[in-house]
Amino acid sequence: MIIGDDVLSILQTLKDRRSIHTFTRKEVAPEILEQIFTYASYAPTHYLTESWKVDVFQREGKTRFIDAIMDSYARIGFLPNTHEAKTIQMIASMKQFLHEIPHHIVIHFEPPTDKVRYEEEFASVSAFIQNAQLAGWELGVGMLWTITPYMHDPYFLEEIGLSKTTKIVGVMQVGYPEKVPPFRERTPIQEKMQFINE
Numbered sequence: 001m002i003i004g005d006d007v008l009s010i011l012q013t014l015k016d017r018r019s020i021h022t023f024t025r026k027e028v029a030p031e032i033l034e035q036i037f038t039y040a041s042y043a044p045t046h047y048l049t050e051s052w053k054v055d056v057f058q059r060e061g062k063t064r065f066i067d068a069i070m071d072s073y074a075r076i077g078f079l080p081n082t083h084e085a086k087t088i089q090m091i092a093s094m095k096q097f098l099h100e101i102p103h104h105i106v107i108h109f110e111p112p113t114d115k116v117r118y119e120e121e122f123a124s125v126s127a128f129i130q131n132a133q134l135a136g137w138e139l140g141v142g143m144l145w146t147i148t149p150y151m152h153d154p155y156f157l158e159e160i161g162l163s164k165t166t167k168i169v170g171v172m173q174v175g176y177p178e179k180v181p182p183f184r185e186r187t188p189i190q191e192k193m194q195f196i197n198e
């Protein structure tokens with residue numbers, strides 16, 4: 001519904017938001033993160049299950065999270081299994097890169113066994129994440145939605161305090177943007193859309 005300038009602002013935010021890859025060291029206050037995820041929770045959710053869960057790893061909490069990522073990368077063969085100086089240096093710089101990100105926010109749900117119910121929950125949690133990205137953008141907070149192989153590693157899930165069957169929909173890197181990537185135009189929707197009238 002179009003009501004005055006508010007809608008214009010929402011439409012502009014949809015176009016303006018960018019994925020952020022570099023962050024300043026400044027933390028986002030807990031109240032602001034709560035505000036962002038409160039807006040996110042107005043996402044559509046069938047039967048109002050609101051099945052999203054949000055774990056914010058920050059400060060010392062990042063150590064446990066990043067160590068779990070490195071353990072997982074070693075297990076799944078993403079890191080060379082050697083103690084060469086080159087490998088040690090590579091691990092140290094990956095850890096440092098991840099530590100410099102103010103917040104790592106894991107968004108997950110407990111998956112139902114029924115396929116349709118699973119898709120409903122996955123879709124709803126995805127909508128929750130995009131709402132969070134848009135609300136964050138309005139408040140000057142940047143995010144990068146990441147999906148990585150460790151999300152499918154049951155030992156990783158346990159190491160960060162989840163059950164082996166939990167489904168992670170995104171690991172969000174969050175903070176104040178250091179650099180905002182330029183605007184990127186999308187394909188005209190006419191190339192992807194058709195009207196079926198009869």
Ligand SMILES: Cc1cc2nc3c(=O)[nH]c(=O)nc-3n(C[C@H](O)[C@H](O)[C@H](O)COP(=O)(O)O)c2cc1C
Pocket residue numbers: 017018019020144145146147148181184
């Ligand atoms: C489900 C999902 C997973 C993504 N995973 C990654 C990722 O692992 N690493 C990354 O750099 N970007 C990731 N992205 C961000 C996309 O690369 C980004 O949305 C795309 O380049 C368009 O840029 P924009 O978000 O600034 O419009 C992901 C986005 C989505 C929706």
